[in-house]
Amino acid sequence: MRRLEKKHPLAIRWFHWINFPVLFLMIWSGLLIYWANAVYRLGLGRYTLFTFFPDRVFEALGVPYRLAEGMSLHFVFMWFFVINGLVYVVYTVLSGEWRDLVPNRHSFREAIQVVLHDLRLRKIEPPPRKFNGAQQIAYTTVILMGAGSLVTGVAIYKPVQFAWLTALLGGYQWARWEHFWLAAGYVLFFIIHLLQVLRAGWNNFRGMVTGYEVVTVSAPSSSGKPNRSIPEDPTTHDEKTSRTSQRA
Amino acid sequence: MTKKPHEPLSEHDAGVARAMRNKTRRSFLVMGIGAAAGFAGWKWLTTRPEGGDLAPPQRRTLEFNEKLAKSYFNETRMAPTFPPDMAREPRLDGEEGLPAGFDPLTWRLDVVGAGEARTVALQDIKRLPRVNMTTEHKCIEGWSEIVNWTGARLSDFAAAYKLGTRDGTSPDIRDRPRDLVRYVGLETPDGGYYVGMDMPSALHPQTLLCYEMGGEPLSMEHGAPLRLVTAVKYGLKSIKRIGRITFTDERPRDFWAERGYDWYAGL
Numbered sequence: 001m002r003r004l005e006k007k008h009p010l011a012i013r014w015f016h017w018i019n020f021p022v023l024f025l026m027i028w029s030g031l032l033i034y035w036a037n038a039v040y041r042l043g044l045g046r047y048t049l050f051t052f053f054p055d056r057v058f059e060a061l062g063v064p065y066r067l068a069e070g071m072s073l074h075f076v077f078m079w080f081f082v083i084n085g086l087v088y089v090v091y092t093v094l095s096g097e098w099r100d101l102v103p104n105r106h107s108f109r110e111a112i113q114v115v116l117h118d119l120r121l122r123k124i125e126p127p128p129r130k131f132n133g134a135q136q137i138a139y140t141t142v143i144l145m146g147a148g149s150l151v152t153g154v155a156i157y158k159p160v161q162f163a164w165l166t167a168l169l170g171g172y173q174w175a176r177w178e179h180f181w182l183a184a185g186y187v188l189f190f191i192i193h194l195l196q197v198l199r200a201g202w203n204n205f206r207g208m209v210t211g212y213e214v215v216t217v218s219a220p221s222s223s224g225k226p227n228r229s230i231p232e233d234p235t236t237h238d239e240k241t242s243r244t245s246q247r248a
Numbered sequence: 249m250t251k252k253p254h255e256p257l258s259e260h261d262a263g264v265a266r267a268m269r270n271k272t273r274r275s276f277l278v279m280g281i282g283a284a285a286g287f288a289g290w291k292w293l294t295t296r297p298e299g300g301d302l303a304p305p306q307r308r309t310l311e312f313n314e315k316l317a318k319s320y321f322n323e324t325r326m327a328p329t330f331p332p333d334m335a336r337e338p339r340l341d342g343e344e345g346l347p348a349g350f351d352p353l354t355w356r357l358d359v360v361g362a363g364e365a366r367t368v369a370l371q372d373i374k375r376l377p378r379v380n381m382t383t384e385h386k387c388i389e390g391w392s393e394i395v396n397w398t399g400a401r402l403s404d405f406a407a408a409y410k411l412g413t414r415d416g417t418s419p420d421i422r423d424r425p426r427d428l429v430r431y432v433g434l435e436t437p438d439g440g441y442y443v444g445m446d447m448p449s450a451l452h453p454q455t456l457l458c459y460e461m462g463g464e465p466l467s468m469e470h471g472a473p474l475r476l477v478t479a480v481k482y483g484l485k486s487i488k489r490i491g492r493i494t495f496t497d498e499r500p501r502d503f504w505a506e507r508g509y510d511w512y513a514g515l
Contacts, residue, residue: 002261004268017279021286037390067389068508072306075313075510076293159386160327160480160515161320167328172384172392210275214268 005215007130007207012097015088016208022080023186025073026149030183032070035063040180052180078153085146100130102140107133118196142189145182152179302508314512321514323421323452327479330382335396335462338385338483340469344503345441346489352473355437358492361411362429368409370473373457376400376408381454381479386515388482388504397477399458402432403451412447412495421451433500434476437491444500445478445485449514454479457490482513 008016035058041051058064092098103111110133116122118134126132131139155166155175169175197205207213257265296303302310356367379401386392403419406412412419413427421428432450435442449455455478459466466472471488478486484504494500505511 001258002264004264004271017282033390037387039391068302068504071388071510072302072310072508073294076306076309079309158317158320158515161317161322161325163325163328172386176390206272209279210268210271212268212271214264 001218002214002216004212006211007213008211009095009097010211011091011095012088013208013211015084015091018080018084019088022077022084025077026081027183027186029070029073029077030180031061031063032066033074034180035070036067040177052184075157081146082150085143085150089143101136103133103136107136109133111137118199138189138192142186145185145189149179149182152176152182155179301506310510310512314510314514317512317514318446318448321448321480323448327383327454327515330384330394332380332382332396334394335382336393337462338393338395338470339391341387341389341483342441345436345438345487346469346471347438347440350437350468350489352468355473355491357474357490359409359411360492360494360496361409362414362416362495363410366409370459373400373405373474374459376404379456381456383454383479385477385479385483385486388484388509388513396462397456397458398460398463399456399474399477401453402455402457402476403453405457406451406495412451414497419447419451421448429495429497431496431498431500433492433494433496434487434490435492436487436489439491441487441503442501443476443485443487444502444505444511445481446512446514449478449480452478452480480515482515484509485513 034052038052038058042049092101110127113122113124114126114132114134117124117126126134151165152169152175154162155169156172156179159166159172159175166172166175169178203213293305294303301307356369357373359366359368377400378398380396380398382394382396384392385395403421407418410416410418412429412432413424414429415427417427419428428447428451430447432445432447433442434445445455455476458471458475458477459473461467461470466475471490474490475488476486476490499511502511504513
């Protein structure tokens with residue numbers, strides 16, 4: 001038997017889908033800015049594994065000589081990014097959604113198991129909770145990274161007015177470096193997130209748009225377990241009652 | 249979790265599928281409208297006028313950011329200073345307004361304020377209190393260098409020559425901020441490079457009329473005989489080879505702001 005199960009609240013879906021293009025534009029405009037002083041690399045001492053970025057990468061993307069444009073876009077969209085992020089955090093706290101999102105003492109062990117499963121090194125399925133341990137860690141870390149981008153961003157945007165903050169982050173150039181690597185972190189997050197969404201399939205993706213997932217449950221047995229009562233509306237099912245039996 | 253049963257859907261499951269289809273249609277429609285609205289907003293935001301300037305909505309946002317920054321700006325807040333032995337010579341970046349054939353010996357500074365226009369010689373500026381500071385010179389491109397500068401505070405210059413107020417008295421940003429004119433404009437002798445600054449930043453203690461760098465008189469390429477150095481703005485405001493300085497209520501034109509950069513450029 002199938003039924004619809006509420007998964008993502010409307011507010012969270014809005015925050016998510018607003019953040020997606022906004023963060024994209026922040027990274028893109030950040031790249032336009034970064035080009036003007038593109039000094040970072042992966043390497044050790046004199047050995048350089050990779051420079052960010054080779055000229056042909058910049059040229060292929062059409063980045064060169066767009067610093068002014070990049071700065072103005074960055075300082076417009078920073079407002080959307082920060083406000084959307086702050087409202088999201090306030091919402092998750094007030095609504096209690098944070099309980100699903102914030103890792104607990106079991107999350108880290110579970111996250112390792114999830115990663116092993118996803119790498120096909122372990123057969124046991126992740127728990128069928130809304131967010132498993134790996135997701136909790138990832139979705140909480142990315143919010144902390146957002147806070148980090150805000151703080152390092154302020155430190156390089158107004159390094160005199162917030163000189164104490166810039167100093168706390170190691171100085172102007174260190175703050176810039178930190179701001180850059182946080183942006184690189186979002187790109188890494190996005191790649192893994194995209195792969196996981198592709199792997200999880202249509203039902204899961206549709207859940208982030210509609211809020212609902214179709215789940216298959218076994219029909220209630222004749223012995224009649226008390227917790228498995230059929231809801232009055234057969235098509236929808238509130239998350240709280242439906243999930244209790246799965247969590248147990 | 250979602251196994252696909254091979255047997256035909258039961259009546260119940262068909263109802264579930266129908267309900268899901270309805271929700272999907274509605275949600276993706278809303279998402280499509282949202283995406284279209286977002287795209288229209290993007291077009292509105294990025295359609296640029298003729299010339300190199302910014303699109304008006306972006307310019308207005310930068311001006312909003314400027315207002316916010318000004319309301320937070322405090323003239324007692326200092327840029328960090330460093331030991332002089334950390335200083336080095338900053339790289340050269342841009343030659344606008346610095347043509348060859350300029351003679352620093354015949355140079356005088358044109359000053360336009362509330363009263364009559366006048367000219368000031370370099371010796372007059374050197375007679376003002378001598379200030380030495382080692383600060384991080386921050387280019388809008390993202391690099392920065394620690395540089396040692398010597399010069400006279402622009403605020404001391406304005407006080408000595410009674411500039412920057414509407415009634416021709418010495419400026420006093422703490423007790424009589426309302427008497428100040430709003431801006432200072434500076435340009436090279438040939439007018440090839442020009443910057444505008446808000447008055448609080450111009451009167452900041454770390455804004456100098458600078459004549460020495462690293463303990464040596466300014467070289468030609470670093471703006472001899474007199475340049476501006478300010479630690480509260482990106483380097484593009486630290487104009488080299490000042491020819492004229494104007495205290496005004498009208499927002500002065502600014503070379504890089506005309507080319508799409510933020511006019512305020514405050515740090």
